[in-house]
Amino acid sequence: MAESQQPQQQVPPPPQSQSQQQTPLPSQKVSDIVRSYRPTKLFKPSKQDSSNYVTSLDFDDQGDYLVSSGDDDTIQIFDIKEGKSTKSVPSKKYGAHLARFTHHSRQVLHASTKVDDSLRLLNLHNEGYVRYFSGHTDKVTCLALSPGSDSFVSCSKDNTVALWDLSSRNAQGKLELATPYLAAFDPCAYVLAIASQSTSSILLYDFRNYDKSPFSTFDLAPYEERYTPSTRGRAWTRLEFSNDGKHLLVGTDYHGHFILDAFEGNLKAFLVGRNGSPGRAAPVSTTGKPLGQGDACFTPDGRYVFGGSGDHPDVLVWDLQQQPDSNAVLQPICKLPHRARTAMIEYNPRYNMMATADKDIVFWLPEDSTKASEK
Structure with missing residues (x-):
């Protein structure tokens, strides 16, 4: 995981053919290329069925x-x-x-x-x-693997969080909580964060002593009342630590995304700029919408958040080093043009490329690396 914490990321060139092996270009800082990402490869689903979605x-x-x-x-x-x-x-x-x-x-x-x-x-x-x-008796809503071992946790609609090891089919432990639908490990694998939507709280556990009470609880109710009053207590879609361990991302389905101080739980910024919902039921489905896993993520250097534009096709980029306004609202620094909705997005942990998806999967690369590889 060490490489993923470095601000210097290698950039693989865009693929030219399915049989030609490519050699990564020299590394570049994310900040040097963050505005230049463009879609470079599109993958249709295995079956040409317009009703199927990537989840x-x-x-x-x-x-x-x-x-x-x-x-x-x-x-x-x-x-x-x-x-x-x-x-x-x-x-x-x-x-x-x-x-x-x-x-x-x-x-x-x-x-x-x-x-x-x-x-x-x-x-x-x-x-x-x-x-x-x-062991679960209802749908699993989140899987989180420990960065440092073969341990992993699963969250479920049965109001439990199960702790597992890949070598054993039996759960190592279980926590019973109200709507614990999302979980995330910190980069050191010591802290397990669990998001409880109905209580508008995030519980932090020492993973080595998960059977003890949480050592900290972040109350997001005041922030929800201020920024997302119409969806308070629901519509959280993503929970993720930044690789530097400083920030915690709480993605939402509609209004925007919360960036919290990972140690104190204070709001650092509320990320705005999207229009509507991406049309996914993340992490649980109650309306028949396709499942998902949230539509925002950190870059490996922890400085940027990439996310979808809701029902618009652009990809948004927020710079966490920028100062939010007096209401802690942070606008995106740019919009990356796209032709399809971004219902989910993941940034590569090692290379400067990312993938987005809705019905199709799209690979993105910085535009300058595309040009360099064509010379």
């Missing part, structure tokens, strides 16, 4: 591969350097959501959407399942 995206630790899941009950793997889809694994019986790479090569963990509410560990080499993790 999750995740990069592996090295940034070489991307895994997606969709409501077509398919898991897809993409090679970043070659710019192509390399594997499509169907999960027709149990469905697939929240597909996540583990720290082990070619292993993917995902939640079920059909039959039961178990988690499944998939071996990509033989497309067989290594292990099932059973």
Whole structure:
């Protein structure tokens, strides 16, 4: 994880053909290229069905591969350097959501959407399942893997957070909380944050002593009353620590996103600029909307947040080093042009590229790197 915490990021050139191996260009600071991102590669779903949506995206630790899941009950793997889809694994019986790479090569963990509410560990080499993790009695809403070990946590609509280890099918522990739909580890893997929507709070646990009471609780009710009064206590879609450990992102479905001080819980900025909702039911579905995982994320240097524009196609970029206005409102520094809605977005942990998705998956690269690779 060390590389992902560096502000210097390598930039892979855009793929030119599916068979040609590419060599990454020299590294560049995110701040040097943040305004120049453009879509460079589009991937249609495995089935040409306009009713299917991508529901999750995740990069592996090295940034070489991307895994997606969709409501077509398919898991897809993409090679970043070659710019192509390399594997499509169907999960027709149990469905697939929240597909996540583990720290082990070619292993993917995902939640079920059909039959039961178990988690499944998939071996990509033989497309067989290594292990099932059973225990939840309702849909899983979030999977968070520890940055430093094979531990992971799962949140569920059954009002529990289960703690697991990849080597055992039995849960190592369980927390019972009100609507604990989102969770995130801090970069050091010591702190586990759990977002409880109905109580408008974020609970911080010492992961080594998770059976103890939370050592801190952030009350977001006053901030919701001020910035998101019509969706108070609901519509949180994303919980993420920045790689420098200083900030905590609480993404919302409609109004904007909260940036909190990760130590004190104070509001540092409220990110605005979007128009409406991305049309996803993240992290839970009550209206029949497609599932998702939120539409905002940090860059690896912790300085920027990239996010969708709601029902508009542009991608927004916020610079956390900029000073918010007197109401702690922060406007985006730029809009990156796009032709499709961004319902989810992930920034590569190692290279200066990102992926967005709605019905299709799109790879983005800085425009200057595109030109350099064509010379």
